[in-house]
Amino acid sequence: xxxxxxxxxxxxxxxxxxxxxxxxxxxxxxxxxxxxxxxxxxxxxxxxxxxxxxxxxxxxxxxxxxxxxxxxxxxxxxxxxxxxxxxxxxxxxxxxxxxxxxxxxxxxxxxxxxxxxxxxxxxxxxxxxxxxxxxxxxxxxxxxxxxxxxxxxxxxxxxxxxxxxxxxxxxxxxxxxxxxxxxxxxxxxxxxxxxxxxxxxxxxxxxxxxxxxxxxxxxxxxxxxxxxxxxxxxxxxxxxxxxxxxxxxxxxxxxxxxxxxxxxxxxxxxxxxxxxxxxxxxxxxxx
Numbered sequence: 001x002x003x004x005x006x007x008x009x010x011x012x013x014x015x016x017x018x019x020x021x022x023x024x025x026x027x028x029x030x031x032x033x034x035x036x037x038x039x040x041x042x043x044x045x046x047x048x049x050x051x052x053x054x055x056x057x058x059x060x061x062x063x064x065x066x067x068x069x070x071x072x073x074x075x076x077x078x079x080x081x082x083x084x085x086x087x088x089x090x091x092x093x094x095x096x097x098x099x100x101x102x103x104x105x106x107x108x109x110x111x112x113x114x115x116x117x118x119x120x121x122x123x124x125x126x127x128x129x130x131x132x133x134x135x136x137x138x139x140x141x142x143x144x145x146x147x148x149x150x151x152x153x154x155x156x157x158x159x160x161x162x163x164x165x166x167x168x169x170x171x172x173x174x175x176x177x178x179x180x181x182x183x184x185x186x187x188x189x190x191x192x193x194x195x196x197x198x199x200x201x202x203x204x205x206x207x208x209x210x211x212x213x214x215x216x217x218x219x220x221x222x223x224x225x226x227x228x229x230x231x232x233x234x235x236x237x238x239x240x241x242x243x244x245x246x247x248x249x250x251x252x253x254x255x256x257x258x259x260x261x262x263x264x265x266x267x268x269x270x271x272x273x274x275x276x277x278x279x280x281x282x283x284x285x286x287x
Contacts, residue, residue, distance in 0.1 A: 026260060027260040030179055033180065033182075034183045034190075036172065036176075037093065039091070041092055043088035048088070048090060051102075052099075055090075056077075056078035056142055059144035060142075080118070082118055083104070086105060086107065087201075089194025089197075089198060095156050095160070096153075098149060098152070099149075100146055100153060100187070102142065103144070105138045105139070108134055108204070118139065118141065119209075119242060123231040127208075137208060138202060140208065140209040143191055145191075157180045160172065188222065189264045197271060197274075200278055203278060205247050209242075209243055209245075210243070212241070225245060225250065226246075227244065229241060229243045251272040254266070
């Protein structure tokens with residue numbers, strides 16, 4: 001017997017998704033563990049934005065030597081010209097209260113759409129040359145999780161995973177503890193969630209990005225990311241692949257093929273509903 005507990009209206013039609021009992025229980029378990037460990041925070045204050053830039057400096061200038069020149073950022077804050085038209089998200093590790101990762105969403109430049117994103121200087125995809133498409137899209141970039149802070153997280157999780165850890169036994173059930181390392185491996189899901197939330201907030205259904213092929217493969221494995229490559233691989237700080245993904249496609253695919261990931265990124269369906277509302281709103285506008 002399956003649950004028929006997820007219902008959305010898509011293009012005027014109500015759609016119900018049947019989720020089996022066991023997959024739903026696993027999905028709920030993973031959601032609970034993930035959000036006991038991590039918190040997704042939109043950088044909506046100067047202090048939080050500064051924290052995002054500080055994390056970027058740590059990751060791109062110190063830990064990944066050669067990616068960005070630290071001497072170009074003497075204040076310890078990694079920035080570029082696109083940050084003035086961007087919003088940021090932070091991933092916090094709750095047991096320590098520290099931010100461990102960040103990502104940004106570059107909004108379309110309505111006044112000068114052809115210069116909206118860094119990727120437009122690197123890739124000549126037809127998508128990036130289509131004014132209407134660009135104005136309804138964002139760029140997802142500067143995704144990073146600090147190596148040093150990740151080491152701190154691993155040490156805490158190693159302690160929490162201990163059989164005789166009294167604090168852990170109160171905070172995590174015997175069924176949840178085996179998922180602690182799984183949640184750590186899936187930490188970027190929170191940044192993907194935050195980026196999607198910012199895209200929806202800015203009424204953008206598509207996100208452009210460029211990453212190393214191995215990182216895309218990892219995201220596809222961990223996050224079940226449904227994406228489209230939009231150009232040939234390029235040499236940009238090493239081999240990089242330009243791609244894009246549609247928010248609604250990611251959710252529609254995830255709810256069927258990887259419910260635990262869908263549960264975390266959609267925040268139990270709330271972001272999926274927001275994406276559908278935006279889709280329906282844009283469909284009505286087009287007609």
